[in-house]
Amino acid sequence: MKKNNNxxxxxxxxxxxxQxxxxxxxxxYEDSIVVVDCGLSFPEDDMLGIDLVIPDVxxxxxxxxxxxGFVITHGHxxxxxxxxxxxxxxNVPIYATKLTIGLIDNKLKEHNLLRNTKRKVIKHGQSINLGCFRIEFIKTNHSIQDASALAIYSPAGIVIHTGDFKVDYTPVFGDAIDLQRFAEIGKKGVLALMCDSTNAERKGFTMSERTVGKTFDNIFSEHKNTRIIIATFASNVDRVQQIINSAYKYGRKVAVEGRSMVNVIGTAAELGYLxxxxxxxxxxxxxxxYPxxxxxxxxxxxxxxxMAxxxxxxANIHKKVTIKPNDTIIFSSNPIPGxxxxxxxxxxxxxRKGADVIFQDAHVSGHACQEEIKLIYSLVKPKYAIPVHGEYRxxxxxAGIARDLGIPKENIFILSSGDVLELNEEEPAKVKEKVKTGAxxxxxxxVGDVGNIVLRDRQHLAEDGIMIVVLTLEKHSSRLLAGPDIVSRGFVYVRESEDLMDEARIVVEDAIDICLDKHITDWGKIKNIIKDSLGDFLWKRTKRNPMILPIIMEA
Amino acid sequence: MKKNNNxxxxxxxxxxxxQxxxxxxxxxYEDSIVVVDCGLSFPEDDMLGIDLVIPDVxxxxxxxxxxxGFVITHGHxxxxxxxxxxxxxxNVPIYATKLTIGLIDNKLKEHNLLRNTKRKVIKHGQSINLGCFRIEFIKTNHSIQDASALAIYSPAGIVIHTGDFKVDYTPVFGDAIDLQRFAEIGKKGVLALMCDSTNAERKGFTMSERTVGKTFDNIFSEHKNTRIIIATFASNVDRVQQIINSAYKYGRKVAVEGRSMVNVIGTAAELGYLxxxxxxxxxxxxxxxYPxxxxxxxxxxxxxxxMAxxxxxxANIHKKVTIKPNDTIIFSSNPIPGxxxxxxxxxxxxxRKGADVIFQDAHVSGHACQEEIKLIYSLVKPKYAIPVHGEYRxxxxxAGIARDLGIPKENIFILSSGDVLELNEEEPAKVKEKVKTGAxxxxxxxVGDVGNIVLRDRQHLAEDGIMIVVLTLEKHSSRLLAGPDIVSRGFVYVRESEDLMDEARIVVEDAIDICLDKHITDWGKIKNIIKDSLGDFLWKRTKRNPMILPIIMEA
Incomplete structure (x- = not known):
């Protein structure tokens, strides 16, 4: 499948x-492909029973x-x-910063893939050569440490991909985002900027993570006599660090609970990020x-x-911790929509258990708001703008921000998954074709054995349940040997709806009689006649539409 | 069931x-009962397929x-x-203000109940006698017009029930809340206040609905050249009034779409509220x-x-309206949690269709915030505080606000549905017993034919689908005449999982062989053996747990 890139x-x-x-x-570019990130998404509300969603590659x-190779921006x-x-x-090598590789290693271990996968730790400021590409890792800030933007040097020009980022001038750990380097590369001339859009609807600047530390100190000083329980994202190591700092200051021991929290804190501490x-x-x-x-x-x-x-x-089903009246419980993160x-x-x-629940509405996000996005555009001054990371809105x-900053409309691309955008310095960029993608x-x-038909069945079953009609016909004669038996699940309380079920049975028997009278022997047809007559009956009587599943056996 | 109230x-x-x-x-009180409000709730996420939820009476x-009789505070x-x-x-008479009765009448018409139900329109300031009770309707403000608080005069003392309310000094239609009357009754001595808690976590004051009008004017003046589409709650007649005002001012015609919107606007206009x-x-x-x-x-x-x-x-499936690029679409209400x-x-x-979507974040709610709640408490000065309308939080x-205002802890009651609170001026109030309630x-x-077992089945079906095993046994001999046939829905793509299904069939056949070998003829036992062996097999192979439904027929 060699392609000519011109x-x-x-x-x-x-x-x-x-999304x-x-x-x-x-x-x-010609015979080289590098892949930036390889993430999952969580199932939408209508993806019943699904655990997670991965991309079609x-x-x-x-x-x-x-x-x-895979070049990974951060460990979320x-x-x-x-x-x-x-x-x-x-199976190609993975390149990322130290904490990111640490978190990837945890995953690969779980899946027994550690031995067969090459991973390489890259430092901020360092570059790697992959085929005809050179990839430079640039320090950024985010709600997890060791996040990177990438400068992707190709023969056609430089692309900067921010990954998820924010500008934090006073980060809890390590350095602030390397704005000078963005500027320096911007000076050289950047073909395209692919910038995080998550907070592009929010005005102003995202607050520094450090501001949360002060509110922890306040809460600790106001609740000196109670147990304190704090819930937050496992991956937000800086948040955990600040909790530990406040705990130390106020003479409290820290315990950690929840599998992902234990994992991440273990890895972060081991690698020196905590x-x-x-x-x-x-x-x-x-x-x-301890008291x-x-x-x-x-x-x-x-x-x-x-299950967290x-x-x-x-819910009183945790084996080791029982909530007591006067416990102080802090939610240290805003609910994600949904x-x-x-x-x-x-x-x-x-x-209801008497705990004092505090919502730490810190307004601290891991993503750049409008003024930060403008800052990055102004440092990088790209020819093309390709907003990434976010829903269409x-x-x-x-895209509106890019327009305001003077990037011409035809140089702004809101891509869809699968779009192939071809670009260089000479000709106008263009979406050339579409490749197969999917969830x-x-x-x-x-993996992949549940698709739309199965999901539709699950939705149908969830809505009104199922009614199964079983009958046994004699081979050749099609004489009714047994049944029809009707069994339902998720439809009605059968005990309290005996009349309805009795009538349903009569409807089915009538339908079978019609088939026998008319000498219909095609099982497909018999099933359809049963389905239609029972479906009509149930809809009229209940305004519900359960899945109706006739099963014919031959004896 | 005569009760002695003492x-x-x-x-x-x-x-x-x-909730x-x-x-x-x-x-x-003794031989009189009056019922305040009679509302529904919408199904929780785990109530699969349920349309609505009503109280057990x-x-x-x-x-x-x-x-x-029923005394209704407002028409939501x-x-x-x-x-x-x-x-x-x-079937007892209903008492409410004019718009509220108008909206109730719409409902009763739909359900063919209009002819057999007594309704009576009450004006604000008016009282009615119901048994030993006298009920006075007091003007309040809310996100629907004609809302009332109720003063419930009983031989044991006066209770004030606010209904849903806010304090709007400059309402769009009609008068502001009758604060003087709250004060006047407060002066007489109020036994208990039952006050709306919906916004009790929010500091400050709720803004006047009138402030939204100004933002409509701004939006209309900024979008003079495009079609404007505005989505809001059907029941918020004042909001609709302000849209009509802005439309008239800017020379636009108004069309209305959506069944409930057409209904409410029709009723409100007919009764003079619009x-x-x-x-x-x-x-x-x-x-x-029109252009x-x-x-x-x-x-x-x-x-x-x-379906709205x-x-x-x-979704491009509306019969009469197609979204065009440059349409201005305004969401004039914040999303309800969930x-x-x-x-x-x-x-x-x-x-994605090119429309310009504006979120009118008006911060205008229909419910009293903390300062308004304090105001009502301070006017009414109740002996007992019974917070209503809201989740536990x-x-x-x-309850915290009531404490801050000096009401002693033992005089504040956070009730649960079904609690019977007995009170008068002489003895301390007390939850005496619990009566049957439910959803x-x-x-x-x-109505009521879907309960916990049916819901649990729907959840199970939704999660992993169903696998049905059918077999026909010979009468008396229990010889296998037909089957086992396996049919699944909502489990896997059968075509792509043929191996799995073949193996499942063998597992079931082995299970049946064991039953025959051991001369097990109890169908219940046979079904359980099939269920267990197939369940174990599927869990090992897929880590999924579909509902397994063995059906045995006799021929």
């Missing part, structure tokens, strides 16, 4: 546009000889989560040995996830 | 506590001789929506006869409801 760089988002999550973008498989699930699945088919004073951390089993006012518990569950530690505490009701449910349950909002559903061990 | 008023919330919606409260049915669904269902069993200048309103079919910049369309769908008019326009993702989906679809927040699920025409 000296053009091809940018191919294989996911991550039109938050599943970020993955291929950069192709058919294009990479079809061009496997060209693919030089929507940027690394699909690696264990995609690597099975596209400073924990001696004897501050105690095991969750030990907290009972309540000497303990802080950091836990998962800030989004009301039903805090939700289990709220999680509001779940969060509220947990808050109600905790309040966010991409469009960034592959992961359900249990199954 | 001169005590019994307050019995039959719904509406611990938003399904408001209904009984007030009982067993207590009213058991005491039907005492029940004197969570206060009137259960009437058509409850009236079938508790002033529509001559020739301003045009039929939706006529808008094509885009002479038209405003008011529509339902501000919450992203999938705006959502259908966004609807954020649906709203975002509609915004993305509209943006909201009730608790109001009855309405699904299509079925």
């Amino acid at each position: 000296g053009k760089l091809r940018i191919i988002p294989l996911g991550g546009l039109e 938050i999550g599943m970020n993955i973008t291929a950069f192709e 058919t294009y990479l498989k079809d061009n496997i000889d060209k693919v030089k 699930e929507d940027h690394i989560g699909a690696l264990p699945y995609v690597l099975r088919e596209v 400073q924990i004073p001696d004897k501050t951390l105690v095991d969750i089993d030990q907290i009972k040995n 309540d006012d000497k303990v802080v518990l950091i836990t998962t569950g800030s989004q009301g996830e039903s 530690a805090l939700s289990r505490m709220a 999680n509001e009701k779940a969060v509220s449910r947990v808050i109600n349950e905790l309040s 966010h991409l469009k909002a960034q 592959i559903l992961v359900d249990g061990l199954g | 001169g005590k008023l019994r307050i019995i919330p039959l719904g509406g506590l611990e 938003i919606g399904m408001n209904i409260t009984a007030f009982e 067993t207590y009213l049915k058991d005491n039907i001789d005492k029940v004197k 669904e969570d206060h009137i929506g259960a009437l058509p269902y409850v009236l079938r069993e508790v 002033q529509i200048p001559d020739k301003t309103l045009v039929d939706i079919d006529q808008i094509k006869n 885009d910049d002479k038209v405003v369309l008011i529509t339902t769908g501000s919450q992203g409801e999938s 008019a705006l959502s259908r326009m966004a 609807n954020e993702k649906a709203v975002s989906r509609v915004i993305n679809e509209l943006s 909201h009730l608790k927040a109001q 009855i699920l309405v699904d299509g025409l079925g």
Whole structure:
């Protein structure tokens, strides 16, 4: 599948546009492809029973000889989560910063892929050569440490990809975003900027993560006599660091609960991204040995996830922690859209147990707001603007910002997943073709074995349940040997609806009689007649539309 | 079931506590019961396939001789929506203000209940006698007109129930809340205040609805050349009035779309709650006869409801309106918690069609914030505080306000639905007993025929689908005559999982062989053995847990 690029760089988002999550973008120039990020997304409300969603990488498989490696911007699930699945088919080396590789390694270990995957740690400021590309890692800030923007040097020009980022002049750990380097590369001339759009609808500047530290100090000083439990994102190591700092200051031990929280804190501490004073951390089993006012518990569950530690505490089914009246419980992260009701449910349950629930509305996000986006555009001064990371409304909002900054309309591209944008310095950039992309559903061990038909069936079953009609016909004669039996699930309380079920049986018997009278022996036809007559009857009587499944056996 | 009250008023919330919606409260004194409100609630996320939820009114049915009437505070669904269902069993007269009765009448007409139900229109300031109670209607403000607080005069003392309310000094239509009357009754001595808690967590004052009018004027003046489409709540007649005012000012015709919007606007206009200048309103079919910049369309769908008019326009399946590039579309209401993702989906679809989507973040709510709640408490000066209308967290927040205002802790009652609070001026109030309450699920025409078992089945089916195993056994001998046949729905793509299905069949055949070998003839046992072995096999192979339904027929 050799393609003639005519000296053009091809940018191919294989996911991550039109949605938050599943970020993955291929950069192709002649016989080289590098892939930036390889994330998963979480299932939409109508994807019943699905655990997670990964991108369709058919294009990479079809061009496997060209693919030089994955370059990962940071360690969040929507940027690394699909690696264990995609690597099975596209096994190329992974390049990322130290913490990012640490978190990827955790995943690969779980999936037994560590031994067969090459990973390389890259430092900020360092570059790597992959085929005809050179990729430079630039320091940024985000709600996880070690995030990078990428400068992608291709024969057709330089592309800057910000990854997820914010501008934090006073980060909790490490350096601020390397604005000088953005400016320096901008001076050289940048062909295209692919910039994070998540907060492009929000005016102003995102606050520094450090501002959260002060509110922790306030809360600790106001609640000196109670146990403190704090829920936040496992991956927000800086937030955890600030909790540990406040705990240390106020003489409290820190325990950690929730699988992902334990994992991330372990990895971050081991790699030096988290400073924990001696004897501050105690095991969750030990907290009972300390008085309540000497303990802080950091836990998962800030989004009301039903199986997370805090939700289990709220529901009284956590094995090690029981919520007590007067516990001070802090939600240290705003609900992600869609999680509001779940969060509220947990808050109600905790309040009912007498706990004092505090919502730390810190207005601190990991993503750049409008003024930060303008800053990056002004430093980089790209020829083309390609907003990334966000739903359509966010991409469009960034396109508006780019317009305001003087980038001509025809140089701004709101791409869809699968679009192949071809560009160089000479000719106008253009979406040339579309490659296959899609969302592959992961359900249990199954990858891709649940698709639209299965989902539609699940939605149908969820809505009104199922009614199964079984009958046995005699071979050749088609005489009714047994049945019809009707069994339903998820439709009505059968015991309280005996009349309805009796009538349904008569409807089915009548339908079968008609088939026998008319000598209809085609099972498909018999099934359809049963389906239609029973469906009509049930709709008239209940205004419901259960799935009707006739099964004919032959004896 | 005559109860001896010992001169005590019994307050019995039959719904509406611990949740938003399904408001209904009984007030009982000796042989008189009056019921305040009779609302529905919308299904929770786990109530699959359910249309709406109504309260269990067993207590009213058991005491039907005492029940004197329904007194309704205002015309929102969570206060009137259960009437058509409850009236079938508790047919007593309904008392409410004019617009509220108008909206109730619409409902009763739909359910063919108009002829057999007594309704009486009450004016603000007027009182009615119901058994030993006198009920006075007090003017309040809310996001629907004609809202009332109630002063409930009983031999045991006066209770003030605010209904849903806010303080709007400059309402769009009619008068401001009758604060003087609250004060006057307060002076007489009020036994208990039952006050709206919805916004009890929010500091400050709710803005006047009138402030929204100015933002409409601004938007109309900034978008003089495009068609304007505005989505808002059908019931917010004042909002609609302000849109009509701006439209008239800017020389635009107004069309209305969406069943509930057409209904409410019709009723409100007919009863004089909406002033529509001559020739301003045009039929939706006529808008094509006017240029885009002479038209405003008011529509339902501000919450992203999938079947609402705006959502259908966004999805390109609306019969009469096609979204054009440059349409200006205004969302004139904030998403209710839980609807954020649906709203975002509609915004993305509209943006993708080139429309300019504006979020009118007016911060105008229909519910009192903390300062307004304090104001009412300070005017009424109740002995007892009984926060109502809200989830536990909201009730608790109001309880905190009551404490701050000096009401002793033991005089503040956060009730649960079904609690019977007995009170008078002499003895300390006390929750005396608990009566039966509950949520009855309405699904299509079925009221209460879907319960926990059916819902659990729907959740199970939704999660992993169903696998049906059918076999026919010979009468007496239990010899296998036909099958086992395996049919699945919502589990896997059968065509792509043939191996798995083949193996599943072998597992079932082995299970049946074991039963035959061991001469097991009990069908229940055979079914369990099939269930267990197939379940184990599928879990091992897929980490999924479909519903397994063995059906045995006899021939």
